[in-house]
Amino acid sequence: MPNSDQPRRLDPNQRRTLRLTFRVADGAVHLVSYERLPMICPPSVGEAPQARKNGGFWMELRDGNNQVLFHRLIHSPLIGSVEVHSPDGKIERKFGEIKESIFEVLLPDNPAAESIALIGESLDLSTLSATGAQQRATSTELARFDIPRGEKGSMQ
Numbered sequence: 775m776p777n778s779d780q781p782r783r784l785d786p787n788q789r790r791t792l793r794l795t796f797r798v799a800d801g802a803v804h805l806v807s808y809e810r811l812p813m814i815c816p817p818s819v820g821e822a823p824q825a826r827k828n829g830g831f832w833m834e835l836r837d838g839n840n841q842v843l844f845h846r847l848i849h850s851p852l853i854g855s856v857e858v859h860s861p862d863g864k865i866e867r868k869f870g871e872i873k874e875s876i877f878e879v880l881l882p883d884n885p886a887a888e889s890i891a892l893i894g895e896s897l898d899l900s901t902l903s904a905t906g907a908q909q910r911a912t913s914t915e916l917a918r919f920d921i922p923r924g925e926k927g928s929m930q
Contacts, residue, residue, distance in 0.1 A: 790882075792880070792882070794807075794808050794922075795808070798875050800874075802917075805919045806929055807926075815883075822842055831892070833846045833893070851875050887921050893916065
């Protein structure tokens with residue numbers, strides 16, 4: 775019988791992924807639901823970006839010392855666009871205003887993780903549309919959430 779005082783070890787063959795669903799509305803981010811999945815989390819691509827140094831949006835899985843354990847690049851939660859093809863072959867990108875959006879993120883279900891942070895440029899549409907591409911490296915922490923407990927749940 776295992777001693778309950780010893781740290782619990784995870785079987786490396788039973789890797790799990792945390793699927794998080796977020797809702798962005800009125801400049802605020804809300805964790806809507808979560809689910810732990812019996813799958814290996816897709817890896818992150820490239821070096822971890824840094825707030826105030828890199829532009830864009832990403833999620834960070836952090837430990838109790840606020841160290842980044844994993845990052846996941848994500849598309850802007852509020853910018854909606856489509857490609858418009860004209861008969862002459864010209865392709866344009868048209869942007870529409872999105873007041874609310876829902877997005878999902880897959881992160882490793884790491885037992886050392888204590889929080890999830892959304893890092894990005896802004897959740898204010900007027901700020902995003904007014905800023906030029908050259909001025910967009912102003913990412914900061916936009917929201918932070920505790921790691922949810924349990925297998926599956928709704929946060930509303």
